[in-house]
Amino acid sequence: MPLPLxxxxxxxxxxxxxEFxxxxxxxxxxSDLDVTVGTAGTLTSAFAIGMIVGAPLVAALARNWPRRSSLLGFVLAFAAAHAVGAITTSFPLLFATRIVAALANAGSLAVALTAAATLVPPDKKGRALAVLLSGTTVATIAGVPGGSVLGALLGWRATFWAVAALCLPAALGVLTGLPARRERSDAADGPALRAELAQLARPRLILVMLLGALVNAATFASFTFLAPVVTxxxxxxxxxxxxxxxxxxxxSFVGVTVAGxxxxxxxxxxxxxxGPVLLLGWPxxxxxxxxxxxxxxxxxVQGALSFALGSTLITRVLYEAAGAATMAGSYATAALNVGAAVGPLIAATALSTAAGDLGPLWASGLLVTVALLIAFPLRTVVTAGRGAGALR
Structure with a gap:
């Protein structure tokens, strides 16, 4: 795999x-900003909604921008949002920075997914996506627990500063790592935006996006509420x-790596x-x-299976949206984040049932069941072929 990945x-x-x-x-x-914990929790919703709306919106606005420049701009905007969040004493301003950060994240991930697919041969998109998503899985292994420890020792603002600092070497990497020959925008030689949006009318694309969202919803339904299960x-x-x-x-890191x-x-x-093993694992x-x-x-095991299945379905989104040169990554990003937003909401409802703290686990099983009931009758459609051409 090439270094820029x-x-x-x-x-x-x-x-x-x-994000996590x-x-x-x-x-x-x-406590610091004198709001309730419930109000503070809306910061998570703001980020998820910003990701869902921002992925296609920002990708459409940036489709005529050079890829390297747009990625650099998104990463720097993300860093700036966290720097402002680290110093503000206003909750509304902090809320606004989360929306800005989500938009920058959505734009960056959408462009990065498209870039990753074009940095490798057409039949290696899955491996490229695995490398890219390893950043997310490593964040759950090291970044999130590390941020929690840093917040406990030095306060939540220190964690925001740490994320902003992490963006600087990433920005340098984007600037020096992506080859200059790719500095032209994909839209210069690609189809018109209307033609790219028309890809969303293709049933196969909608199918794999729906399945990816359902599996990701199951993943985040349980991941979000693991703490009360533990304690x-x-x-x-x-x-x-x-x-x-x-x-x-x-x-999740093992799952993404193997599935890649x-x-x-x-x-x-x-x-x-x-799929069936993942379904059995939640109950x-x-x-x-x-x-x-x-x-x-x-x-x-559930982390491995969830990300193996989820990343495979998102890879199919990239294959199915191959006709959308600049928007394919945004479709994959939207599918991921619809799941990330909907899953915890369903899980929160399940907490109030007789299952109590175990409700989210049963909800995850139900979501995977729905995904498999949709996928198995249409499995030849979901898995047809290796590359974009074979999927049409």
Whole structure:
């Protein structure tokens, strides 16, 4: 894989850390800015909504910009938003910085996904996507727990400063790593925006976007609410929460890495084998969550399977949207973030059921069930061919 992919992954790592870090910082932020924890929680919603809306919107606005320049601008805007957030004493301003950061993240990820697909041969998109998404998985392993520790030691503002600082080497990497010959925009020689948006009328593209969103919703439904399972159902101390999150992140890294080697040529294997096992894993985790050893093992396995299946489906989005040279990455980003926004909302509703803290785990199982019920009758459509040409 070419070096620029790993430099793009560094930027994804910084942004992934920011997207997930608030889970451990909300009480601190609420106390410091004199708001309720519930109000502080809207910062997470602001980021997710900004990502969903921002991915196609920013990608459309930036389609005529040179790729390297637009990526650099997005990364620097993301850093600036965190610097402002680190010094503000106003919650509305902090809320606004999260929206700006989400828009910058959405634009960066959309362009990066498209760039990653063009930096490799047409039949290697899955491996390229795996490298790029490794930035997100490493963020769950190291970035998020590290941010929580930093926030506990030095306050939540220090974590914001750390994310801003991470963006600087990422920006330098984008500037020096992406080849100058790609400085022309894709829109210069590609189809018109209307033609790219028309790709969304293709049933196969809508199908893989829907499946990717459902699997990602299941992933984030449980990931968001793992903490009460650890301290409540399993009866462990709060010190074990970062351990469980790291195990989930380590599993996700393994899943993305393995799937990256299979999703180009054998996506059917990942979906037909990984899908049912993932489905069985969520209720198994709900039943065995009171056994710490089983909890740790299943969290790792579910992290691996969730990201293996999810990244494979998102790779299919890139293949199916190959006719949208500048917008394909935004379609993949939107699918990911619809899941990231909807999953926790469904899980929060499940918390009020008789299942209690285990409700999100059962909700994840239900979401994967829906995905598989849709996918299996249409599996030849979902997994057809290796490359974009074969998928048409």
């Amino acid at each position: 790993y430099l793009l992954a560094l930027a994804v790592f910084a942004m992934g850390t920011s 870090m608030l889970a451990g910082l909300l009480p601190d932020i609420a 409540g159902t399993a009866g462990l101390s709060e010190l074990w929460i970062p351990v469980v999150l790291v195990l989930f992140g380590a599993g 080697r299979l999703s180009d040529q054998r996506p059917g294997l990942v979906i037909t084998v990984g 198994a985790l709900a039943v065995l969550a009171d056994e710490p050893v089983a909890l740790f093992a299943l969290v790792f």
